[in-house]
Amino acid sequence: MHPNDASPSAPRAFTRSVGDLFGELGLSLDAHQGSALTVTSPIDGSTLASLRTDSADEMDAMVARARTAFLDWRAVPAPHRGELVRRFGLLVREHKEALSQLLTIENGKILTEARGEVQEVIDICDYAVGLSRQLFGMTIASERAEHRLTEYWHPLGVLGLISAFNFPAAVWAWGTTVALVCGDGAIWKPSEKTPLTALAFAGLLQKVAADYEQAPENLVQVALGDAACGIALADHPDVAVVSATGSVRMGQDVGVRVQRRFGRPILELGGNNAAIVTPSADVALALRGTIFAATGTCGQRCTTLRRLIVHEDIRESFVRRLIAAVGTLNIGSPLDEATHVGPLIDKAAFDGMQRALDAARSQGGIVHGGERIEQAGSPEAYYVRPAIVEMPGQTEIVREETFAPILYILSYTELDQAIALQNGVSQGLSSCIFTRDVLEAERFQSALGSDCGIVNVNIGTSGAEIGGAFGGEKVTGGGRVSGSDSWKNYMRRATATVNYSTSLPLAQGVKFDLDIQ
Structure with missing residues (x-):
């Protein structure tokens, strides 16, 4: 076991049950109980509730x-x-911690991310x-x-x-x-x-x-x-x-x-989001931005960073530091405040990740990480080490979106080549560039640059703010x-037109004269 993985003991027990949390909110699940929908926690696979469904x-x-x-x-x-x-916003603010714990228990994202999501609800209010x-x-x-x-x-x-x-x-x-x-x-x-x-x-x-x-x-x-x-x-x-x-x-x-x-x-x-790292980039900043964007919510964000396009002059050193930094992440129960990466949502997500990694290998990729991390007492929980995959080019699997912590590494020589790689997928949600060159930054944001709905400079692909329109182009759907x-x-x-005269002129000079008595 890696020294930064979760303890082999069972994941931290829920501090409060779902029933207790609903009670703290002044709510009850009684009217929703049934047998049609079983809700389980990705933390340990335990059953949280059984609910009815609507016909x-x-x-x-x-x-x-x-x-x-x-x-x-x-x-x-x-x-x-x-x-x-x-x-409503005030009530959410009052119950922020209980809502955050409920969200973590059911969704599996780490507590700090859950608190951030609840804060997002408050902010949008x-x-x-x-x-x-x-x-x-x-x-x-x-x-x-x-x-x-x-x-x-x-x-x-x-x-x-x-x-x-x-x-x-x-x-x-x-x-x-x-x-x-x-x-x-x-x-x-x-x-x-x-x-x-x-x-x-x-x-x-x-x-x-x-x-x-x-x-x-x-x-x-x-x-x-x-x-x-x-x-x-x-x-x-x-x-x-x-x-x-x-x-x-x-x-x-x-x-x-x-x-x-x-x-x-x-x-x-869908999102198949890319970051371009240029030779002028602040490397420490790019590493921090890359790691959170690629591993937050265990890679299960529509804005997750999935492709890293690094200039060939700095690729070897950057990837070496990236792999080392990802190796220091604490992987385990999201209820533990020290955890960086919680579990995948379920077995289907894990299986999809492994299929993608197998495809990447068959297409010439070198895979670092990506394996399951077993947790004692939790055979139905799917914790994984984030995968860094060095690819020879933008192959078929790289152009697909896999909802898991897989980051494909590509290289480029000229900025326009990097932009072409960034745009060379069917998805168009989020993108970013790490550079201290104003010409590169401006070109990336221009009509000649990224074709995504979100275009960032010196910040990762995830973490949208409330005021900006959120959404993307191409198969991302075009919605905001x-x-x-x-x-x-x-x-x-x-569209309303009000005539406050006693005549009736028509638009575009159309004439339609009548002798009305």
């Missing part, structure tokens, strides 16, 4: 309730809608509250005398939000808090792997709504189940907008279903789930 008929009823709630909520002034979100007073349209110059041309933004309808296991709270909050201040109702279909986190956060929001006289019943609901629940949202004509985060395959299905009925899809899908002007995705635009 197709129940999904129809849920959408009907959400539609009724929307019809009332849209009439509430936007700043008053923001007050609901403000109160602050953002949405400010936004509730800034849902502005514009007045446009009319070509006709004594006419006013104006754009308005109005509430859209019901939001169906489908989230993945890796960020079981933040992704929902990004969309739902903004949709609420925009005047929409919301239904959340969380991953089957992390439903408890969903029930906790949505339960707190439902508590706040129940005490807020302007909030209608059923404004925010949770749908528990497998892909059939997501399909029901995607197909339902009364779900105006569907925001889906997950795999490219899932997004292709959801996007087609929503567009077939002329709904509005917001897709945030939150930040910047993404609120427009959750509203409908109306």
